[in-house]
Amino acid sequence: MMPLAGLVAGMAVAVPPLSAADAPTAAELDWRPRAELPAGVQARLPAFCDGGYLAPEGAAGGDELFAGAPDTGQPLRASGLSARYEIDRELYLSGDVRLQQGRFVVTGDEARYDQAAGAVSVSGPLVSRGDGFLLTGERADYDLGSGRFDINTATFLLHGPEMRGSARSLARISENQVEISGGSLTTCAPGRNDWALVASEIVLDRAEGFGTARHVRLEVRDIPVFYWPYASFPIDDRRKSGFLYPAFGTSNAGSGLYLSTPYYLNLAPHYDATLNPQYIHGRGLFNEVEGRYLSRFGESVLQLGYIGNDVEYQDENPGADGERWALDFSTRAQLGGGWAGYGDYSVVSDDDYLSDLNRTLEINQATHLQRRGGFRYRDRSQFFEAYLNGYQTINDRIAAADKPYAQLPEVLYGVTTDFGLLETSLESQYSWFYRDNTGLTGLDRANGQRLRLLPEVAVPLRAQWGFARPSVTLDHTRYQLDDYDPGSSIERTVPVVEWDSGLYFDRQSSLFDIPYNQSLEPRLYYAWADADADQDDIPDFDTALKSFSFDRLFQRNRFSGGDRVGDANQLTVALTSRFNDLLTGAERARVSLGQVYYYDDREVTLDGLGADNRSDSPLAGELVLRPLDTLDIRSSGLWDARTRKTEEGRSQLVFHSADYRYLASIGHTYSRDSFEQSDIGAVFPVTDRVSLIGRWVYDSQLDRTVGTLAGLEYNNCCWSVQLVNQSYLTDDSELDNRILFQVQLKGLGGSSGSSSQISEAIYGFDERERRRFGDRY
Known part of the structure; x- marks a missing residue:
């Protein structure tokens, strides 16, 4: 039996209680419109966000659901406006009820404490706040001995990831485990269900560092668009095996329409792998795999690509068997005492592999693939290096x-x-x-x-x-x-x-x-x-x-x-x-x-x-x-005073706003009688949520466009989408057009495709991406 301390009873006031159905949700309790947020928070809030979450002054920070869990080693403290107590049997509290055990706090309209069973039931609308976690519901049962806490018709808010949700019932069944039945979650603002994940059952396990969900569906505007019978996901920084977001796109030259479904394998704390099967229209099933190994000396990465029967390649190259592959290996090691080792090895089965198939292998589009490995030593006065170096020429x-x-x-x-x-x-x-x-x-x-x-x-x-x-x-x-x-x-x-x-x-x-x-x-x-x-x-x-x-x-x-x-x-x-x-x-x-x-x-x-x-x-x-x-x-540049002509020149203007919403770059490269190109790139917001993305590269010697990038980006506080058309000049002087599409759901990541290509084309876009869904408070 747990001791009861701090009982306070006061005069009851005849105020009609607020029904649970009318009570605000956890997210609504802490949501503040932009104008009501402190000036410092407003300054860090992206322009496309209408507001944010702010815990009451004095509430603890953090972002763990388990941080506010009851401490069964602490006494239970209870207070209310009125109380009725039957010695050694039951305590009844009503009106502004507050129960606290350690850092666990719950408030409600009524509470009953059964001393014999060591159990407390609270009726709502009730509110429970922990470190970075807020919970509301209609009714809750709490076992003082085991620390189990069950709440019905629950809503919750995680301040750190700004994730809110609801559940038919939520149970903290042990110190490290929470079960949610009939639950949904989203990072959208209260009243906006642009997207949500809905599951029949969700289990969060802090000891293992991941959660599992059954019968999961992704809903957009309350309309189901995708279904998983089973899913697992990390709830902390530890890695977890599972499917990553699919990627898709199209190309008029080389790859065609493709769809990939990568799967991540967390094999051990110091090594992992990613499998990336892809279907490419006209070519068939293409597979890529990446393995990473981390030792006390450094990291090694092995990447492989393979397609067993490339139909389009056979049609373009009569007599070829259609089996194509690539390998890329890199390793870095700090051996101590000033010594370091390194290695890079790349090989492809044919000259056209990179332009036709390569997506994730870190091999540059080049005429030669380098193979190099060796050791080096350096101190204040000496330097030593020995290596082997070779090439594969991939341009016939x-x-x-x-x-x-x-x-x-x-x-x-x-x-x-x-x-x-x-x-x-x-x-x-x-x-x-x-x-x-x-x-x-x-x-x-x-x-x-x-x-x-x-x-x-x-x-x-x-x-x-x-x-x-x-x-x-x-x-x-x-x-x-x-x-x-x-x-x-x-x-x-x-x-x-x-x-x-x-x-x-x-x-x-x-x-x-x-x-x-x-x-x-x-x-x-x-x-x-x-x-x-x-x-x-x-x-x-x-x-x-x-x-x-x-x-x-x-x-x-x-x-x-x-x-x-x-x-x-x-x-x-x-x-x-x-x-x-x-x-x-x-x-x-x-x-x-x-x-x-x-x-x-x-x-x-x-x-x-x-x-x-x-x-x-x-x-x-x-x-x-x-x-x-x-x-x-x-x-x-170079200017010849004798001919009064510019021999070579390179000029560039790069601008970004303080928050990286606006990006612009203008460049011009010139070499007399041989080369001249102009380059313009920009990201320009037309509203707080819609931005235009563009880049244009023009070659004056060829008198033609040699590269373009044009697209549209939409952002709000919980998701974004990018649609981009990219073209570039291939080795056979044709413009290859690719359509890239990317969706990002805040807190859950997104499909790959466009951001990496835009980052390579427009200066500052990678920093813009980091800030878009980074920490805001």
Whole structure:
């Protein structure tokens, strides 16, 4: 028998009781229109929400249904306006009844406490509030010994996920388990049943971290649209096996109409898998699977795709058997002591797999698939890395002589040491290059080994007002070649002298009453490299001519890779000015301009490119403006003073409102006589709930549209929908059109399809998605 404490009885007042049918639901008790919410809550509330839930002042927070469960180790405290007590038998309370045991509180009109049975019955309308949980009903029975609590005609509210519901009956049968009969739940505002999940029976098990439901149906505007005979779902952060939301879409090229029904397998705390069977019209049943494994060192991910009989592929490729597959594997490991390991391997059965079938494999649409794995070590003064690297070429238009070499292996080592004023360093690289040279001749046929050493001695001088760093480097390379007739051994040694120096001036002022700091940073960089002009007998294993830009002003070698060392005798003159907001520290503007002056002709070439006899470079400049925290304007380019023409240019404006409802980006990319594209993208709300989504990419050289994205988005406080049409230029110069559709139910997730594609196309959309259904209070 539980002790009874705190009995309070008062004078009864003749006020007609409120019937349970007329009593407000749990959601209605705590719902507040937008205008009645505190200013801070209103500021975080999305524009498409009419209001939100707010617990009374002093109510505990949290979002667990079980947080307000009765504590059977605590005494029961009871109060009411009037009381009748039969010693050792029964206590009867009426009028503003309040019962409390630990953190469990229930209020109602009447209560009877049977001391012999240790049971309390409360008649309503009654209200029970716990930490982040509110419950109302007509009648409740409570067993003081077991803690079981049964309530009839119940409504409930979970403040954390903003989920409300109702039940014919609700029973807390043990400390960790709740049973709901004839229940429904939704995240829509009171009075709005845009969608709801209705089930004949729901069991929530906190010990296991999931709930189960039987005879579940999804209702839209009280109309059933989907049925599950059985469903399970998580109620905390623990993962649970089960079906994920289906995805569907269509494409006029490649995939056609498709429907997928992914299933998640929670196999163990440290590994899981997702199966994704899909039906693709015209192709048949296509399956994808992803497995993830987490160890104390890091994470590994394996992804597979397979279709046994692709009918459309057989029709397009007579003689093909229709069996197609792909594999993508990645792993990362932190081994401790500065050591790390990594691996990436991708392979597809045919060149058209990615454009025809790939949806979830993390393989970029590319001409080559990389396979790379190795180890690296780093500390304050040393760096070491060794790896194997290879490729699968998936474009049959690439000639054998243009296919990349594999590195089997490549080993890198670097070390830096200080000796007083002197700083010495060594960069080294050993590579064994290989590719299939069947049918190739001459230099294209060469395979072999390359050793490159770059010892350097420098004098780094630094002060607040500037810096200087003179250095001398010896760039030595040795080759041991196979399948190359003129000679198997080649050596090249190039002495290099560099002097990098700069000054720093600043002043403080104000603009529009905002203090700022302006800096003026002149910089001089000189480079001399005595490289032999004739390096044409050296194969091209991994080298290319770098594109010229502002960053290239301070690099002495105009070639990437290690097979060409450019000759140099040049001076770079550059100037940068920055404007920093002293209140926030933000860089509001940066302007940079520079030019290279050449004192000798450049003679070293790669495939005929890289030589030049002019005495100066085009002017290279960068402009970055950030007048607002939500607006970025960037422009960079090359301008030739001799021809008075722009050689290259890239400009971009990116804007987002503080809440990311408005997004806009405008871009232009230009390379004289070869490339020019314009790019416009935006998300524009036409009302608080409806937004237009669009992107357009136009190629002036091709005089055609090469990509579009157009769609509509509808949001309210409990669900959203996106309908998007996407087109992009394929390898065969056709526009592939895809229709993507996504529905999101707040609190329950949604179908996949459009959001990832929009995020790739429009800057800031992924942040907008995170905020749309994120935490609001």
